[in-house]
Amino acid sequence: MSATEGLDTAVHHEEHAHHHEPQSFWQKYVFCEDHKVIAKQYLITGIVWAVIGISMSVIFRIQLGMPDSNLSWLKPVLGQWISETGKLDPNFYLALVTMHGTIMVFFVLTAGLSGTFSNFLIPLQIGARDMASGFMNMLSYWFFFLASVIMFASLFLQAGPAAGGWVIYPPLSALPQAHPGSGMGMTLWLISMAFFIVSQLLGGINYITTVINLRTRGMSFDRLPLTIWSFLITAVLGLISFPVLLSSVLLLIFDRHFGTSFYLSEIYINGEALPNVGGSPILFQHLFWFLGHPEVYIVLLPGLGITSEVIATNARKPIFGYRAMIASMLGIAFLAFIVWAHHMFVTGMNPFLGSVFMFLTLIIAVPSAVKGFNYITTLWKGNIVFTPAMLFAIGMVSLFVSGGLTGIILGNSALDIQLHDTYFVVAHFHLVMGAASAFGLFAGVYHWFPKMFGKMMNNTLGQIHFWFSFIGIYLIFIPMHYVGIAGFPRRYYQFTSYDFTHKFMDMNMFITVAAILSFLAQFIFLYNFFRNIFKGETAPKNPWRSNTLEWTTPIVPGHGNWEGELPAVYRWSYDYSKPGAKEDFIPQNIPYSQTLESNFPHENELIATEKEIEAQNFNDQFNAAH
Amino acid sequence: MYFIIALVALVFVVLTVVVVTRLQDVLKNVKKPASADEVPSGNSWNGAMFIVIIIAAAVGITWSYMNAREHFLPIASSVHGRRTDDLFWFSMGILTIPFAFVNFLIFFFAWKYQFKKGNKASFYPDNHKLELIWTIIPAIVMAMLVFTGWKAWSDITSEAPADAEVIEITGKQFNWIVRYGGVNDNKLGNYNYKLIDAQNEVGIDLSDENSFDDFLNPTEMHIPVGRPVLLKIRARDVLHSVFIPHMRVKMDAVPGMPTKFWFVPDKTTADMRAELNDPNFKYEIACTEVCGQGHFSMKINLVVEDEASYKKWCAEQATFLQTYPEYLAKVPDNLKAKAMKGLPADTAVPADSAKTASTGGGIGTSAALR
Numbered sequence: 001m002s003a004t005e006g007l008d009t010a011v012h013h014e015e016h017a018h019h020h021e022p023q024s025f026w027q028k029y030v031f032c033e034d035h036k037v038i039a040k041q042y043l044i045t046g047i048v049w050a051v052i053g054i055s056m057s058v059i060f061r062i063q064l065g066m067p068d069s070n071l072s073w074l075k076p077v078l079g080q081w082i083s084e085t086g087k088l089d090p091n092f093y094l095a096l097v098t099m100h101g102t103i104m105v106f107f108v109l110t111a112g113l114s115g116t117f118s119n120f121l122i123p124l125q126i127g128a129r130d131m132a133s134g135f136m137n138m139l140s141y142w143f144f145f146l147a148s149v150i151m152f153a154s155l156f157l158q159a160g161p162a163a164g165g166w167v168i169y170p171p172l173s174a175l176p177q178a179h180p181g182s183g184m185g186m187t188l189w190l191i192s193m194a195f196f197i198v199s200q201l202l203g204g205i206n207y208i209t210t211v212i213n214l215r216t217r218g219m220s221f222d223r224l225p226l227t228i229w230s231f232l233i234t235a236v237l238g239l240i241s242f243p244v245l246l247s248s249v250l251l252l253i254f255d256r257h258f259g260t261s262f263y264l265s266e267i268y269i270n271g272e273a274l275p276n277v278g279g280s281p282i283l284f285q286h287l288f289w290f291l292g293h294p295e296v297y298i299v300l301l302p303g304l305g306i307t308s309e310v311i312a313t314n315a316r317k318p319i320f321g322y323r324a325m326i327a328s329m330l331g332i333a334f335l336a337f338i339v340w341a342h343h344m345f346v347t348g349m350n351p352f353l354g355s356v357f358m359f360l361t362l363i364i365a366v367p368s369a370v371k372g373f374n375y376i377t378t379l380w381k382g383n384i385v386f387t388p389a390m391l392f393a394i395g396m397v398s399l400f401v402s403g404g405l406t407g408i409i410l411g412n413s414a415l416d417i418q419l420h421d422t423y424f425v426v427a428h429f430h431l432v433m434g435a436a437s438a439f440g441l442f443a444g445v446y447h448w449f450p451k452m453f454g455k456m457m458n459n460t461l462g463q464i465h466f467w468f469s470f471i472g473i474y475l476i477f478i479p480m481h482y483v484g485i486a487g488f489p490r491r492y493y494q495f496t497s498y499d500f501t502h503k504f505m506d507m508n509m510f511i512t513v514a515a516i517l518s519f520l521a522q523f524i525f526l527y528n529f530f531r532n533i534f535k536g537e538t539a540p541k542n543p544w545r546s547n548t549l550e551w552t553t554p555i556v557p558g559h560g561n562w563e564g565e566l567p568a569v570y571r572w573s574y575d576y577s578k579p580g581a582k583e584d585f586i587p588q589n590i591p592y593s594q595t596l597e598s599n600f601p602h603e604n605e606l607i608a609t610e611k612e613i614e615a616q617n618f619n620d621q622f623n624a625a626h
Numbered sequence: 627m628y629f630i631i632a633l634v635a636l637v638f639v640v641l642t643v644v645v646v647t648r649l650q651d652v653l654k655n656v657k658k659p660a661s662a663d664e665v666p667s668g669n670s671w672n673g674a675m676f677i678v679i680i681i682a683a684a685v686g687i688t689w690s691y692m693n694a695r696e697h698f699l700p701i702a703s704s705v706h707g708r709r710t711d712d713l714f715w716f717s718m719g720i721l722t723i724p725f726a727f728v729n730f731l732i733f734f735f736a737w738k739y740q741f742k743k744g745n746k747a748s749f750y751p752d753n754h755k756l757e758l759i760w761t762i763i764p765a766i767v768m769a770m771l772v773f774t775g776w777k778a779w780s781d782i783t784s785e786a787p788a789d790a791e792v793i794e795i796t797g798k799q800f801n802w803i804v805r806y807g808g809v810n811d812n813k814l815g816n817y818n819y820k821l822i823d824a825q826n827e828v829g830i831d832l833s834d835e836n837s838f839d840d841f842l843n844p845t846e847m848h849i850p851v852g853r854p855v856l857l858k859i860r861a862r863d864v865l866h867s868v869f870i871p872h873m874r875v876k877m878d879a880v881p882g883m884p885t886k887f888w889f890v891p892d893k894t895t896a897d898m899r900a901e902l903n904d905p906n907f908k909y910e911i912a913c914t915e916v917c918g919q920g921h922f923s924m925k926i927n928l929v930v931e932d933e934a935s936y937k938k939w940c941a942e943q944a945t946f947l948q949t950y951p952e953y954l955a956k957v958p959d960n961l962k963a964k965a966m967k968g969l970p971a972d973t974a975v976p977a978d979s980a981k982t983a984s985t986g987g988g989i990g991t992s993a994a995l996r
Contacts, residue, residue, distance in 0.1 A: 090919050090920075090922070091919050094916065094918075094919070094921070164916060165916045169865055169915070169916075171863065171864045171865065171881055172864040172865060172916065172917060172918060175863070175864065178799065178863060178864050178918055179918040179919065264881075264882075265881060265882025265883070266819040266881055266882040267819070267862070267863055267864075267881045267882070268819050268820075268822040268829070268862050268863060269799070269862070269863040269864075271823075271824070273819055273820045273822060277882070278882075279882065280882065280883060281865060281880055281881065281882070281883070282880065282883065315739070315747060316746075316747040317747040317748070317749070317750065318749060318750070318751040319751075320750065320751065320752060320753075321751075321752045321753075321756075321757050322751065322752065323752070324752070324757045346867070346876050346877050346878055347878045347880065347885075348859075348877065348878055348880055348883060348885030351779065351780065351783030354779060354783070355776050355779060355780060358772060358775060358776060358779065359772055359776070362768045362771065362772045363768065365764055365768050366761060366764050366765050366768065369724075369760060369761075369764040370757065370760060370761055370764075372728060373728075373756075373760040374757075375732075376728065376731045376732055376735060377750070377753075377756065379731075379732065379735040379736060379739060380735050380739065380750075381739055381747060381748040381750065382735075382739045382747045382748075383739065383741050383742065383745050383746060383747040384673075384736060384739050384740045384741055385666045385669065385741050386666065386668060386669050386672035386673065386736075386740065386741075387666070391672060394732060394736050397732055398729055398732050398733070401724070401725070401728045401729065401732075402725060402729065405721045405724060405725050406721070408717065408721060408768070408771065409714065409717050409718065409721070412713070412717065412771060412772070412775035412779075413775065413776075413779045414709075414710050414713060414775045414776075414778035414779040414782060415710055415713060415714050415717065415775065417710060417782070417874060417875070417876050418699075418707075418710060418714070418871075418874045418876065419714075420876055420914070421867065421869075421876075421914040421915065422914070459666075459667050459668060460667065460668055463668050463672055467675060470679075471679065474683065478686075478687060478690070479690065479694070482690070482691070482694040482697075482698070485698045485699070486694075486697050486698050486699055487699050487869075487871040489869065489912060489913075489914040490914075491916045491921060491922075492921065492922035493921070493922040494922060495922075497922060497923035497925050498910050498912055498925060499906075499907070499908060499910060500699070500871050500872070500910055500912075503697045504694075504697055507694065507697075574751065576747065576749070577746050577747035577748065577749050578749050579749055584746060584747065
């Protein structure tokens with residue numbers, strides 16, 4: 001293929017003069033500092049967590065959809081949490097809801113998505129040997145692993161894991177006497193979260209440093225693929241907002257164990273008036289959502305970045321409005337910091353603040369709309385190849401738009417009065433942040449699997465997996481909006497206590513059936529993924545005929561990613577179907593001087609700068625003395 | 627309705643059949659090398675699926691919506707509730723347009739521009755005019771929605787009118803306690819969380835004379851129709867949230883930070899029973915902030931009645947002091963005469979009653995727990 005020929009002529013092959021000591025098993029696969037291995041560690045851990053997290057949701061969906069069913073068959077797994085009569089324990093129901101939220105938001109969609117692809121793609125797509133600090137990168141994964149172990153251990157406590165909702169609002173989370181889940185389970189939750197935040201900060205600093213400092217020659221910011229832009233912005237968001245969660249978690253630990261009153265005031269519980277006065281539970285909510293809202297975008301932006309890349313590649317078209325895409329991501333990221341209180345319209349916060357936050361919140365719809373329309377225009381007049389990655393990317397855009405639109409309702413404080421904490425909210429954020437990001441994750445796995453493992457996943461199984469998941473997601477969450485409009489509150493163990501929730505039994509059962517079937521469909525993916533790591537066909541060098549630099553590396557890139565010199569970059573990554581070009585793609589490392597037939601006039605002028613670009617080589621750690 | 631479940635099962639059965647047939651293709655095509663000109667594997671059926679889905683979705687969503695709407699909340703029973711309902715359906719109406727339009731374009735373009743042999747995608751990297759259009763149009767629509775929403779929000783959250791009936795509702799694990807100002811002064815007395823015990827569940831401060839005629843009700847809230855009602859909302863232990871679905875009322879109850887919400891109910895319970903043709907209809911108050919094990923059943927009924935029946939009901943209630951005369955011991959001596967007024971003449975205050983009350987309440991009795 002011409003892409004590889006281009007590489008051969010553009011890059012001078014040199015025997016690189018480094019000899020590496022043979023690495024032990026531990027160095028190579030466990031405490032490894034290679035970004036590709038760390039990415040795989042993140043991915044596998046994320047997948048394990050996803051199976052646990054989604055299984056939990058299936059259990060509580062059964063409780064909600066079939067409240068009369070006998071759950072004795074779960075006794076071998078859940079033990080004491082299933083009563084003699086086969087009923088789920090109400091406290092454990094809350095624990096399941098809490099752990100599902102925590103696991104999916106933090107461990108799957110933050111670590112599993114951003115951790116995997118930031119680590120894997122940043123060095124490969126900007127043309128770097130590795131991350132700025134491989135050691136910090138390794139630490140980042142192992143802090144995450146430690147957080148995972150602690151959170152996992154909390155599932156087996158006698159009193160159960162944390163159970164106050166994933167937002168852990170005090171005083172419920174601060175008072176062990178208020179709820180069994182606020183005892184040791186909450187302590188472990190807080191410790192685990194503290195380690196998780198350390199992991200995120202180590203990772204984030206690394207991503208930012210790497211993108212800024214280690215871009216290869218010619219890779220200016222306006223030639224970065226949108227994936228890298230999204231990872232960079234995500235890392236900045238995390239770096240600013242996670243420390244706030246850390247401090248709120250620390251203050252909560254103080255309240256729980258050292259008798260402070262940051263969040264506690266005038267409480268009478270279990271026949272005892274507590275001495276704490278002067279604190280404010282609302283303070284915690286402000287601090288929590290100052291992270292919590294950017295967190296939504298920390299989860300979503302990498303998905304949007306991956307989608308941009310996958311859609312452009314498989315529509316065989318340049319992404320429409322490259323600069324507008326960057327600008328809208330920057331806009332979303334900025335606004336993400338000043339909308340947090342829209343989660344708190346009915347907490348008793350000053351109504352004037354509510355007005356301000358409503359206004360700011362609805363502005364976010366504008367850059368989001370720009371992104372949506374840009375994706376659609378990218379599809380327009382394309383030559384679309386439905387790889388599984390492409391299907392998931394298209395599905396992601398659909399979910400992002402459908403889920404985002406109901407956000408306009410919820411961001412309106414007057415309408416939020418009725419809908420706050422109902423299933424309308426649950427449906428909204430599962431579509432826009434849960435499912436959309438998960439689809440971004442799937443798109444990324446299908447697209448970069450060949451680069452990760454040097455093998456191909458099965459195309460047809462991937463396509464089937466997509467249709468089950470896509471249809472399943474809509475079958476779950478469209479009816480859930482109806483349940484929300486009827487006013488069903490979330491986090492209810494069952495709906496039998498109230499007359500106004502004494503309807504939609506069939507609808508809840510329907511949602512549960514759809515959820516179970518969608519869950520089962522994910523096993524198609526697991527089979528496809530794990531089987532083909534070992535037994536897949538060997539991948540070609542550039543299976544999707546893509547422009548970005550990672551496809552110029554060997555099929556299984558070794559330590560340092562490129563043999564010989566790092567590639568130089570002469571163009572942006574979206575030269576697909578360029579008029580006059582021989583092929584329908586021109587990789588970033590092909591100089592304009594080799595594509596005279598397809599250059600635009602301003603690109604011909606750039607030919608003069610090519611010598612200058614080639615002469616630079618300041619970022620190659622392998623060429624620097626060490 | 628098992629019909630819907632049958633339907634979804636059918637969808638999955640059809641998909642399964644597709645899976646099986648496709649799998650056979652997979653097995654056949656395993657070794658075929660892919661080249662640039664060949665139609666990628668599965669491209670045509672995936673393209674067709676987008677059209678199938680868009681039709682199925684249009685039918686499914688319309689049908690399920692028509693089917694489900696009878697179960698949406700009935701017409702609101704408060705003045706502001708009808709306003710937010712109108713706003714909600716208006717916004718939903720507006721948003722349905724981009725929902726249908728954008729999803730249609732995504733699916734239609736995916737099908738229309740699927741890979742065709744010899745076809746080349748058009749190189750169309752940007753168009754500033756288009757970007758400007760789809761920045762400005764959403765901005766204008768947003769501005770409109772913000773403005774209407776903001777007007778409604780500031781009216782709803784404005785100060786309650788002076789003639790509002792003030793009622794206090796306190797959340798605790800796991801029930802609500804309602805307190806009224808009483809028939810003599812109709813003013814709520816002070817409270818202090820340190821005075822809470824098994825009987826004095828909301829910490830009424832009996833050194834305040836306004837509290838002498840206060841009465842509590844842990845099972846029912848009564849409110850008059852056609853007049854503003856101001857709820858003063860408190861929580862004793864953890865966060866709760868007062869949710870009156872039919873009134874479109876929701877406000878968190880926060881320990882240490884009293885909140886409030888006012889509204890004008892304009893349909894009595896009897897009106898609603900007639901309207902819904904359901905003689906058992908009851909307004910309900912629920913909790914919507916997770917508060918522990920009993921969160922899902924923290925219910926109290928709400929009775930909306932005309933002014934006369936409301937007044938009558940209030941007059942029939944025993945004040946807190948009438949129910950627990952031993953608390954007279956906590957009334958300062960100079961106010962004892964006033965506090966004794968509503969009490970039966972023979973209620974002599976035992977000298978040691980204060981002690982009994984405090985020791986009795988200090989320990990977590992069953993009343994405090996549940």
